Amino acid sequence: xxxxxxxxxxxxxxxxxxxxxxxxxxxxxDIKISHAEEQVVSEVLAELEIEYGKEALxxxxxxxxxxxxxxxxxxTKVGAKSPCLNT
Numbered sequence: 001x002x003x004x005x006x007x008x009x010x011x012x013x014x015x016x017x018x019x020x021x022x023x024x025x026x027x028x029x030d031i032k033i034s035h036a037e038e039q040v041v042s043e044v045l046a047e048l049e050i051e052y053g054k055e056a057l058x059x060x061x062x063x064x065x066x067x068x069x070x071x072x073x074x075x076t077k078v079g080a081k082s083p084c085l086n087t
Contacts, residue, residue: 001047025068029056032068 003013003024013024022035022044031048033041049058064076 001044027069030069032073038062 001015003015003022006012006014011026015022017035017040018037020036020040022033022040024044025032033044035041035044045058045060052058064074066073
């Protein structure tokens with residue numbers, strides 16, 4: 001998919017899409033995808049669904065507040081938006 005794994009944290013991968021950084025974080029079977037454009041996240045999700053959707057059901061959250069691995073991400077402030085994915 002063209003993402004490059006971060007050399008300092010191998011559970012983080014980044015790719016610039018439409019001039020903005022798209023980041024995928026993962027820990028065991030929990031994944032968080034973020035990008036400034038929700039459509040980009042949807043496209044990345046679609047690619048992941050094709051590749052891994054047969055293995056396990058993916059649950060997607062597009063909430064303004066999202067709990068990921070015990071951390072609360074609050075994107076209720078104007079301009080702060082980060083759709084998330086949990087599997």
